Amino acid sequence: MLKLAIKNGFYRPARTFLTVLAVAAILAEILMLEGFMSGTYTQLRKSVLERGGDVIVAQTGISNFIAARSVLPQQVRAEVEAQPGVAEAHPLTSLMLIYEAGGRLSPILVVVYDDAGGPAAVTEGRAPQGTGEITIDRALARRYGLAIGDKLTLSAYDFTITGITEGAAAIFTPFAFVTFDGLIDFYFESDVGADIAAFPLLSFLLVDVTPGADPAEVAATIDANIPDADTFLPETLATNDENLGRELFGPILSLLLGLSYAIGALAIGLFSFAAVRSRKKTLGVLRALGFTTRHLMAGVVIEALFTALLAIPLGVAMASGLATLIENISPVYLIETGNPVGLWRTGAIAVLLAILGGLAPLGTMRRLDPATAFRG
């Protein structure tokens, strides 16, 4: 049956090509969805891990970086730096602002830093160094056609773009970076000045520990001695943000993936059904020669498996190409199609769908009359 199934595959190359292409496109779509979610979680993790520091200090009760507002009293920095094992504590804050141009509105997460926690990858220009300077991510630059030296107006305050970063975005939101000097000027000179008292000046501290000190022990010491602060190892805070992302996007991912699997099963079922219909006469001959329904169905399932096996590498290549294209057009997205777990899972699902889809024409096969072989 294996030989017959493979022979059938090559008998009508145009139909086989279309079938393989369609299954590959479905697999590519599944890989893209998985890659989109995986990329979203990676972006959330990177948002924390790229800030640096051995220990991160936040407001008591705040256990996330990206989605929560943390406000630390100013004196906490000095208190943290006084703890044993602490070499230096670098201040960090962030604020959400809306950039509006050409009738479009885009939220931006502005990360404010001093001497640590700034942009991890400046691909053009340089990081901001003082008042009125801002570095923006390529996602924002691409969306609005912004370049180094251009003005970026936020709350009626004009920043000058000094650099373009790569990969600084999370949850569809590009990041921008300014220094604390830049923030103070922004607060006083922009429209927000009148109500400055309410704005956060210190959200997190990025703590460098002294050489040889254990970050976990230093974190425990800070926790024990400073009631206004909670401490996290960067990995823990990153995991918290990733988990929040899973909580936010998990249900919808399951729904969309479920729908994609349904498309896959329906499509492969349709192909198998069409393959059986188009070869009724041949199958009738086989039935007349004594082949049972089980034998014939095995042939159809093998053919579906053969299609799936050809489609898997093509689907992976298609997903990878599409992901690169999308990331270039809209860099706010990160689509990780090369995740080995996702690849294996999708491959296994393709095989399962092929088996399920291959069984679709079971009814037709059961009703197949050997006399078909002798009709004109």
Added chain:
Amino acid sequence: MFNWTFRELFSSPQQLLASVAAVASAFALVLFFEGVFAGESEKIVALIDKTDADVWVMQEGVGNMHMTTSFLADWKIDAVAGVEGVKKVTPILYLNSVFEAGGRNWFSFVVGMEAGDPRAGPWEMARGARAPGPGEAIIPEVIADSAGLGIGDKVRIAGEDFTIAGLSRDTFSMANSITFVTLDDLAETISTVGTVSYLLVDAEPGVNPAELAERIKAEVEKVNALTREEFSARDYSIAVQMGLDIVWIMTLIGGALAVLLTGFIVHSHVSERERELAVMKALGVRDRSIYAALLLQALAIGLLAYALAVALIYLAVPLVGVLSPKISLGVTTAALIRSGSTAVVVSLIAAIIPVRRVLSVDPVSAFQQ
């Protein structure tokens, strides 16, 4: 030709059903994806729309509620209240936060409302108090159910414990759930003194909201004022634009899938009916007419699939609401028009796929055994 087209299409109802279902699922994927963004976009403006203030006042330079920050000195409450045509001013504090409930973290927008005044509070309750008292919170019923919590249980917001006093409805979506606490509690939690985020302004009867907004901007220092419609439209626009690129990408992917599936179906029809096509050609039917017939078949499959996908999404909206209340689905006219246009384009492209096959059919083969 017209009769032949539809007779052939309906000659195998099983195959037609499978074909339409496969193509419909590709369209449904696009509609579902877009539906999620539409559902979230509708929820993002729920507070603005449902509280139905005539004018919203915020910090100058701010024109949105979500994904931004607004703070106003509290003396501006009285200043706005003193503007001619203002009936009532209701201040709120507002911030995005992550709160802990039932051992899990939940993203939520937290609204600090004046104790005892439900004006800016939840608009639909499942049970419990409509306005929180000191130390109390009103959380979405969906979160309470998922976390296994009820009235009297504790949740932790920014490190502070709050007792659940009420469970609200229509206040939850994946990225836009709303929690209500008192303004004083929230101010203390986030260490702000003497500030609020937004003012909900109710106008005197007969006062034009747009004119009132202009008057407030002119008379009160450094504030922005927008009518409810403007404010809501701007926030809706933010949500839509955040998902715009990815929705287009999914539309293209879903469209490409539909092209391949429809193309395969039409190609199979041609392959199975080569002899009939040969007879037609022998009888003088032109290739052009055969293409038109194939195009009609592709269009019929595409449009039937589109209709099925639309039916599925309309069925899914209430069903998902019951089975998976964490997901908010919405259907917009724009999405329906876009998918409908995609269905037509898909059919046109798919009909091209079997062209070579049709050309290769030899009329002589009709007379060969």
